[in-house]
Amino acid sequence: MFKKLSALLAFFVYFASFNIANSQSINKSKLGEGLQFIGADSSFSLKFSTRFQMLYQGAINNSAEQLDDRFLIRRARLEFEGFAYTPKLEYKIELGLSNSDIGNDDPARFNNADNIVLDAVAMWNFAPGWELWVGQTKLPGNRERIISSQKTQFVDRSLLNSRFNIDRDTGLQLHHTHTIGTAVVRESGSISMGEGRNITVDNAGGYDYTAKVEVMPLGEFEGGGAYVGSDIYREETPKLAIAAAYNFNDNASREGGQLGDFLVDERDLRTLFVDYMFKYRGFSSMAEYVSKTAPAGPVVLTSNEGQVEETFVTGNAFNIQAGYLFPSNWEIAGRYTTYNPEKVTNLRPQKQYTLGLTKYIVGHSLKVQSDVTLQDTPGTENTYLFRVQVEVAL
Template identity: 65%
Template sequence: MNHKLKGVLLVLLSGLFYTYNTQAQTVNDSKFGKGLHFVAADSSFSLKFGTRFQLLYQGGNTPATGNWDDRFLIRRARLKFDGFAFSPRLEYKIELGLSNSDIGSDVPDLTNNADNIILDAVAKWHLTPNLQLWVGQTKLPGNRERVVSSQKLQFVDRSLLNSRFNLDRDAGLQLHHEHQLGQVVLREIGSISMGEGRDITVNNTGGYDYTARFEVLPFGAFKGGGDYVGSDIEREQTPKLSLATSFDYNSNAGRDQGQLGDFLSDTRSLRTWFVDAMFKYRGFSAMGEYANRKATDGPVVLRDELGDVAETFVTGTALNLQAGYLLPSNWELAARYTDFNPTTVTGIRQQDQYTLGVSKYIVGHSLKVQSDITLIQEASREDRTQFRLQMELAL
C-alpha cells in the first residue's frame, strides 16, 4: 500500500473515531450489516460508515496442459460512507475500493494505486420529492446487473454480458425521476458524463457520454428495493416485475469498452442498447438482460502487418438469463446462461457460459457463502470448467 493510500485511510479513520468519541450519544439503529450511524447534535449532518470484503477461491482446468489452476484472493474490499449534509435533502455517498481487483488490476505493478481507489463520490440533491440531481462519480444508469451492488449478487460475480458491455462508473450529472400511476411505478433517469470511466485525471480524449433509462414496475415497488437485489431475500408475497430499457451514446470514446479497457490509438462513437427485466415471487427470482453495442466507422482501429486485429473496440450482442429459488432454510439454488456474440470483424471469440450456483444466506447479503461452477464454451477452443467459492462479510 503506497503512502498516498495510507494517508487517505488514516484521515478517514481518524475522522470516524473522532466523530464516535465526540458524538457517541447520537449513534442510532446500528446493527450487523447496517454499518455505524452518527447524527450531529444539531442535526446538521449524518454519517453512516460500513465496510465489507469478499474472500474468493477460484479454480479451473486448462485443456492445453491438463492442469487445474487455482488461486485465493481478496476479490473486493470496500469502505463506504454516506448520509446527509446541511439538510436531509442533500445526501452524499463515498465508496473506496482497496483490493487490487477494486483498483483495476490483478497485477500489483500495473495498478495505479491510490489513483483508482475512489469508486463513488457523489452528492444527491432532492429537488422535489420525486426528482433528484446527482453530481459526481457513480454508476451510470445502464444494465440492471451492473447497478446491482456486488454485495447483493445472486452468483459469485456478474455475468459475461456485464463484463463486456456494462457502462460502469463515470463522472458527471444525473437526473432521477419517479412517479406513480395507480400501482404502476415509472422511473426516468438521464445522465451526461465524461465517457472515460472513473477517476480519470487526464484531459478528455473524445466527447461526452449520454445515457437514458426508463423503468416500468407494473405491480408496484419491490420490498427493500428488491428490483436491484439478487435473489428474493424479501420473499415477495405478491408477484413483482420490473421492465427497463437503457440507451447510451459515448461520443468519440477512447477506451475499447467505453468507460473500461485500454485506451486505443483512435476513437469511435459507441451506441449501446440494453433491455432487462426482474421478476420475484415467494422466493423465486428471475432476471434477463440483452445488450447490443455498435461503433461508428466500424470497431477495428488498427491491424498489424499480417492483417490481424491489433486494436479494436468491443462490440456485438449478448444475452444473459438467470433464475433461482430461495428455500425456507435460506439455501438457494440458481442457474445462469450467458451468450456473448462479438462483431465478427473484431476477431474476438464467441462464448457461451452455463453456470450452476449454490448459496447460503446467513444474514441476508451481509454474511453469506456462495459457490458456482461454470462450463465455458469458446469458439475454436476446448471447453473448460471454472469453480468458485466465496464468502461475503459486510458490517
Template identity: 65%
Template sequence: MNQKLTGVCLAFLFACLFAFNTHAQTTNNTTFGKGLRFVAADSSFSMQLGTRFQLLYQGGHDPNTKNWEDRFLIRRARLKFDGFAFSPRLVYKIELGLSNSDIGSDVPDVTNNADNIILDAVAKWALTPNLHLWVGQAKLPGNRERVISSQKLQFVDRSLLNSRFNLDRDAGLQLHHEHKVGQVVLREIGSLSMGEGRDITVNNSGGYDYTGRFEILPLGDFKGGGDYVGSDIEREQTPKLSLAASYDFNANAAREQAQLGDFLSETRDLRTWFVDAMFKYRGFSAMGEYANRKAPDGPVVLRDERGGVEETFVTGSALNLQAGYLLPSNWEVAGRYTDYTPTTETRLRAQDQYTLGISKYIVGHSLKVQSDVTLIQEAGRDDRTQFRLQMELAL
C-alpha cells in the same frame, strides 16, 4: 500497501474513533450490516460508515496444461461513507475500493489504473420529492446487473454480458425521476458524463457520454428495493416485475469498452442499448438482460501488416438469463446462461457460459457464502470449467 491506501485506512480509523468518542453528539441505532451511523447534535449532517470484503477462491482445469490452476484473493475490499449534509434533501455517497481487483492490476507492467481508488463520489439533491439531481462520479444507468451492488449479487460475480458491455462508472450529471400511476411505478433517468470512466484526471480526449433509461414496475414497488437486489431475500408475497430499457451514446469514445479498457489510438462513436427484466415471488427470482453495442464507423482501429486486428473496440451482443429459488432455510440454488457474440470484424472469440450456483445467506447479503461452477465454451478452444467459492462480510 502504498502510501495512498495507508492514508485512506488511517482516515477511516480516525473517523471511527471520532464517532465512538463523541457519544454526546451522536445518535447510533445501527445493526449488523448497516455500518456505524451518527448524526450531529444540531442535525446539520449525518454520516454512516461501512466496510466490507469478499474472500474468493477460484480454480479451474486448464485444457492446455491439463493442470488445475487456482488462487485465493481479496476480490473486493470497500469503505463506504454516506449520509446527508446541511439538509436531508442533500445526501452524499463516497465509496473507496482498496483491493487490487478494485483499483488496478498487480502486474508490475500494467499500472495505468493502479491508483484508481475512488469508486463513487456523488452528491444527490432532491429538487422535488420525485426529482433528484446527482452530481459527481457514480454508476451510469445502464444494465440492471451492473447497477446492482456487488454485495447483493445472486452469484459469486456478474456475468460475461456485464464484463463486455457494461457502462460502469463515470463523472458528470444525472437526473432521476419517479412517479406513480395507480400502483404502477414509472422511472426515467438521464445522464451526461465524460465518457471515459472513473477518476480520469486528464482533459476529455473525445466527446461526452449520453445515457437514458426508462423503467416500469406494473405490479408496484419491490420490498427493500428488491428490483436491484439479487435473490428474493424479502420473499415477496405478491408477484413483482420490473421492465427496463437503456440507451447510451458515447461520442468519440477513446477506450476499448467505452468507460473501461485500454485507450486506443483512434476514437469511435459507440451506441449501446440494453433491455432487462426482474421478477420475484415467494423466494423465486428471475432476471434477464440483452445488450447490443455498435460502432457505426467500424470497431477496428489498427491492424498489423498481415491484416490481423491489433486494436479494436468491443462490439457485438450478449444475452444473460438467470433464475434461482431461496429455500426457507436460506439456502439458494440458482442457474445462469450467458451468450456472448462479438462483431465478426473484431476477431474476438464468441463464448457461452453455463453456471450453477449454491449460496447460503446467513445475514442476508451482509454475511453469506456463495459458490458456483461454470462450463465455459469458447469458439476455437476446448471447453473448460471454473469453480468459485466466496465469503462476503459487510459491517
C-alpha cells in the same frame, strides 16, 4: 501507495472516533448496517461501513493435467454515506482497496493513476420525485451492473456485464420517480465524461449520454429488491421490473467506452440495454440483452498481415438467470449467458452455463457463495470454472 492508504485510514478512524464521542446518538449497530451517527445539531449524518470478499477460483479444461487455481481478495471496500446540511442533500463515497478494485490509466498515454475512488457523488432531492446527482458513480445502464457486487445472486456478474457494461463515470445525472395507478415509473438520464472513473486528463473525445426508463407495473419491490440479487425479502405478491436504456459515447477512446485499454483512434459507441427482474415468494428471475455498435467500424488498428491489433468491443449478448431461496436460506440458481462479438473484431464468441449454490447467513451481509461454470468457446476445448466466495459486510 501504502503510506497514502495508511494516512487515509488513520484519518477516517480519527473522524469516526471523534463523532462517537460527540455525536447525538448511534442509531444502529446490527451486522450489515454499519455505524451510523447524527450530528448534535442534526446538520449532517454519517454511515460508515466496510466489506470484503475472499475468493477461491479454479479452472480446468478437458485435456489439462494441472489445475489452475488461486485464492484472492476479490474486493475490499470502505463506504461512507449520509446527508449534509439537510436530509434532502445526500452523499456517498466508496473506496476500493483491493488490487482487483484498483485499475490504472494507460501509462503510454496518460500519467499512471491509482483508481481508489469508486463513488463520490452528491444527490439533491430538489423537488418531490426528483433528484440531481453530481459526481462519480454508476451510470443508469444495465440492471446487473447497477446491482451492488455485495448483492449479486452468483459469485460475480455475468459475461454480458464484463464485456458490455458502461460502469461508472463522472458528470451529472437526473432521476425522476412517479406512479401511474399502482405502477412505479422511473426515468433517468446522464451527461458524463465518457472515459470512466478517475480520469484526470482532458476529455479525450466527446461527452457520454445515457437515458433509461424503468416500469414496475405491480408496484415497488420490498427493500429496493429490483436491484438486489435473489428474493431474500420473499415478496408476498408478484413483483416485476422492466427497463430499457440507451447510451451514446461520442468519440470514445477506450475499447469498452468507460472501460478497457485506450486505443490509438476514437469511435462513436452506441449501446442498447433491455432487462427485467421478477420476484415472488423466494423465486427470482432476471434477464438482460445488450447490443453495442460502432457505426464507423470498431477496428482501429491492424497489422501488416491484416490481423486485428486494436478494436472496440462491439456485438451483442444475452443473459438469463433464475433461482429459488428455500426457507432454510439456501439458494440454488442457474444462469445461461451468450456473448457474440462482431466478426470483424476477431474476438471469440462464448457461451457459459452456470450453476450456483448460496447460503445466506445474514442476508447479503454474511454469505457463502459457490458456482460451477461450463465455458464453451468455439475453436478451443471446453473450460470448467469453479468458485467459492465468502462475503463479509459490517
